[in-house]
Ligand SMILES: Nc1ncnc2c1ncn2[C@@H]1O[C@H](COP(=O)(O)OP(=O)(O)OP(=O)(O)O)[C@@H](O)[C@H]1O
């Protein structure tokens with residue numbers, strides 16, 4: 001039981017980092033970015049290739065993040081410079097990345113059990129602690145660092161521009177800033193976070209699988225929707241915290257579904273069904289809110 | 302200072318919706334002029350502003366600002382010297398950000414939007430004093446997200462944001478139309494003060510004839526993509542609301558209405 005809970009937490013925090021990226025593209029930029037399904041395994045491919053080549057695992061992690069950022073920027077360039085629609089830009093990038101990831105890894109999957117990873121390097125600092133805990137601690141630390149970095153960025157001047165480009169591009173233009181550039185930067189940051197999640201996941205399980213990205217965007221969206229609607233009520237919680245709770249809830253549901261006798265290959269169906277349920281719940285909550293709002297207005301009148 | 306020469310513009314050419322608005326349109330505005338532009342709905346006032354800011358491309362003609370040819374320049378680059386308040390009250394502010402955040406972002410125009418702190422805490426009291434003039438109580442709501450403000454409040458905020466850093470040219474598109482009569486007068490008065498204090502060349506579109514007469518140094522009336530009246534100086538001083546209305550009516554009769 002305890003190992004199941006730890007597994008859920010690990011997955012929740014790793015994929016929560018990915019959901020932070022989806023929060024940027026989907027919520028802040030209003031850009032449904034499907035390249036996420038390719039940048040998650042991109043992060044994994046870069047890490048796996050680097051580690052098997054003997055590169056320091058932390059450096060491998062950094063390179064994964066940079067690769068994700070570049071891929072995100074290219075999605076942005078397809079949309080902004082070449083005027084391809086946002087949805088199609090993401091699909092094209094996702095498709096291209098399948099081949100790119102294969103190239104980087106050199107094969108459809110890599111196993112590198114026993115190689116040095118960020119987890120083996122971290123557990124050396126606290127040798128007394130069992131690996132299960134030290135792994136979880138490291139994952140949580142990386143997740144917190146990613147969340148705080150994003151919180152900080154969104155409060156900078158550059159972050160302010162990012163927030164305004166999604167809700168009012170015209171304002172960015174009147175401020176004499178190039179909205180296309182802001183979008184490209186935003187998508188780069190978003191996919192850098194997604195690739196970070198992919199890299200941490202790959203180093204955690206010491207394996208890379210070229211098709212491991214399928215369904216990433218759906219999970220990310222579900223967590224963002226749960227994080228923004230369900231946890232909106234809780235005032236002191238930021239959305240960037242909410243998405244982690246959202247992802248943990250989501251991963252719990254998946255785990256329950258899989259453990260109740262479904263095959264691992266049923267995963268994508270489970271992910272999809274859960275996502276639809278999330279959407280239904282979301283409209284239900286919003287409707288309730290509107291009804292309440294109307295009631296309040298009636299009282300005022 | 303600003304000159305539009307030989308502007309041609311046809312919307313949706315080659316389709317059933319084809320509409321030719323400007324054929325050889327010309328307009329020159331001198332430095333420090335404060336132009337009040339009136340005209341019927343659909344006469345092309347907003348489109349003129351869009352042509353100046355680069356929001357829509359022209360088919361032919363040139364847009365010059367202080368001897369610089371803007372015709373091919375990207376819209377956001379033109380904004381370095383031009384500020385604008387839109388006809389749509391939600392266009393001039395970012396709804397998901399607070400009043401404080403909106404004012405800070407506007408205050409930074411012309412500088413780099415880097416990794417420094419976005420909120421300009423040093424200028425908080427200055428922002429509050431600016432809002433206080435509006436008499437809308439916004440000075441006590443700095444941390445309110447702008448989407449929860451009314452259209453009129455947003456428009457007033459948009460004016461303050463647009464003039465936070467001094468532009469060379471200010472474009473106002475019915476910026477008081479969304480306001481109640483009292484706020485409308487307050488904002489119009491404030492506009493006049495800002496324009497004079499900062500010596501900003503201004504083109505203001507309005508449907509409020511009283512404002513068009515009371516404020517500004519030159520009046521222009523538009524009709525179907527043409528300037529039908531352009532007066533300034535003593536001739537303008539003699540014009541009354543009735544005179545404007547008379548021209549309005551004459552135009553309508555010519556059109557057979
Ligand atoms: N992007 C566009 N596509 C097609 N037609 C347009 C476009 N922009 C403006 N028009 C047309 O050009 C004409 C002038 O529009 P414009 O918005 O400039 O009028 P206006 O003088 O600002 O009117 P109002 O007083 O109602 O704001 C209208 O007939 C309008 O339908």
Ligand SMILES: [Mg+2]
Nearest residue numbers: 346347348388
């Ligand atoms: Mg108009």
